[in-house]
Amino acid sequence: MIKSALAVLTSLLFIHAGLAPAAAQTVNNTAKKPVKKAVAKRAAQPVSRTVAKGSLNNREKLVRKVTVVKGKRQVSYQRVSAAPSVPVVPPVMTAGDMAGLNLTPDPLALRSNVALVIDQANSQVLFEKNSGVALPIASVTKLMTALVVVEARQNMEEVLTVTDDDVDREKHSSSRLRVGATLSRDDMLHIALMSSENRAASALGRNYPGGLPAFVAAMNAKARSLGMMDTRYVDSTGLSSQNVASARDLAKLVVAAYNYPIIRQYSTDPKYMVEPSGHALQYNSSNRLTSNKEWDIGLQKTGFINEAGHCLVMYTRIEGRPIVMVFLDSKGRLSHVGDAARMRKWLVDDQPSNLTRMKMVRADEG
Template identity: 85%
Template sequence: MLKSALAIFTTLLFTVSGISPVQAQTASTNTKKTSSKKAPVKKAVVAKRPVTHSRVTKASLDNREKLVRKVTVVKGKRRVAYQRVSAAPSMPVVPPVMTAGDLAGLNLTQDPLALKSNVALVIDQANSQVLFEKNSTVALPIASVTKLMTSLVVVEARMNMEEVLTVTDDDVDREKHSSSRLRVGAQLSRDDMLHIALMSSENRAASALGRNYPGGLSSFVAAMNAKARSLGMMDTHYVDSTGLSSQNVASARDLAKLVVAAYQYPIIRQYSTDSKYQVEPSGHALQYNSSNRLTSSKDWDIGLQKTGFINEAGHCLVMMTRIDGRPIVMVFLDSKGRLSHVGDATRMRKWLTEDGQQNLTRVKMVRADQG
């Protein structure tokens, strides 16, 4: 009786839920079967990393992208693919700086010593004999060799050398933007300004010397040009007291005359050939060194010298020296390389010795035989 009542209740329940007793029994049976089976255990699959070989095959036409060939090996199968990638920006090619001498074609001039200077002149001061000459009449920018005329004008003006001069904003180089160890407001005597301008080519010192001339810088430049004319330097022209302007020009012939004139003053000889000098602008000690390493060499006997460099002029050097007891004037302009003018002076000195002359004679004889 209890089983009959339970059967009636079950029938009513399935009737209300919309499921027939047969469907319920079938679902129950399937559920038992499913639950009795164990779920398969999935094995973890470790994917192998693909082996990739890449190389650049060619660049695109605009040079901003490159086509890269990639070879990938996955599960033993080799796959090839091509991909465009951005190329690393290339460094801009900086063209070589052309000096005024190069633009004039002076670099095409050959000489027996293969000098790096486009212009050279060597004179025996004892008898004014020209020993070596190369493009010596061409007027070129002379850079800080200008300061040799600056010193000559200052010395001949006989101004108070102990007068204290102040570096101002007007002395700051706004043309080449060159650096200086003398800050605006620094104070030095005229004597110290002249010393470091000659020895170390201090631009602000040279500017202060010209600016503190009676009448100012314009009067000083006029005095420089007047002095050049009085020395017979007809290919020479100055526009400032520093040489930073490429409009300061002269020929090697003219500069040889300037060297001889400046050599007459002991103060110019001493200051230009000192290898070291210390100044104290506004009480702060500064050690300056010569711009010409030959002044500290025991192999050289230099009585006067001045170097110079700007891009338009190349490296320049003028000297009064003694070689085998002879007073020799050397002028080198528009030399290529930081120490090339010094190297040219060394080659020239060797050539002027007896051994050098003998070697040159032998070279000429060989060339004559080959010709």
């Protein structure tokens, strides 16, 4: 009996000893699981707290990044600066666009809404596109400014002073002539025609007998005398979009201005040096074609304001023919120059019948 009792006791002790490690391991595993979850929870807490507190400023955003490391999926978050939003600026609509002129097709695919090309030898219209529509003409206005100044026979050596009245407060354009700068009327006319200097053109109008109102009246009177019935001027610079004319009217102005050598020379000089108040300034032509040896330009004027687009008028010779060109409301900084080159090529290469006919006209006139 005693041996049997000892055997049973020994078995119980052995079983208890064997179960103890397993039980301990089970307990340890059970204890570890909550620890791992707690650690994972603590690792995730900073991210969730950051989002919950809304600590991101207006220029930051939270980017979620998922990676796999040793077969385990890991999620992380990173602050990055958000790209600033760029406002969408609608394209500037010119007066011609608003009138629907941009819908007019032409065989040369010109970028100008208005075009007119005339053979001055016989007044024949070679090309025409919306030429009867009055539009803003920007600094082409200065061609009439020059015509009024020259025909007024004012003293060209008289020294004029730029004043605060000459500062552009409509378009806020810049000028190299400071308030207080002095130049002769001749120099003012030169840089107004060649470089479209606005303060020079303003000073010319302001120093007319009776001031600027009388000068503008003289501009409109001259337009009427030339038969420019679609034309209206309100200033001497062209900065106002209320200065309007049709291409047909501007062709008449080009022909009238071409009669004066001083306007021909000043408008076509590629560069000119002036010394306002003793400080040397070099001005360059606003029309790059004046420096192009392939062109024979006798008179030109460019212009630009948003409402008018890019404008160009010229009196030139092509294959010996006197040609008047007018381009208004062109899109692109050099598009009016490109249209002139396109037109010149068309007249020379693609219109042999016109070339032959014009040569015959000149021969008959001779």
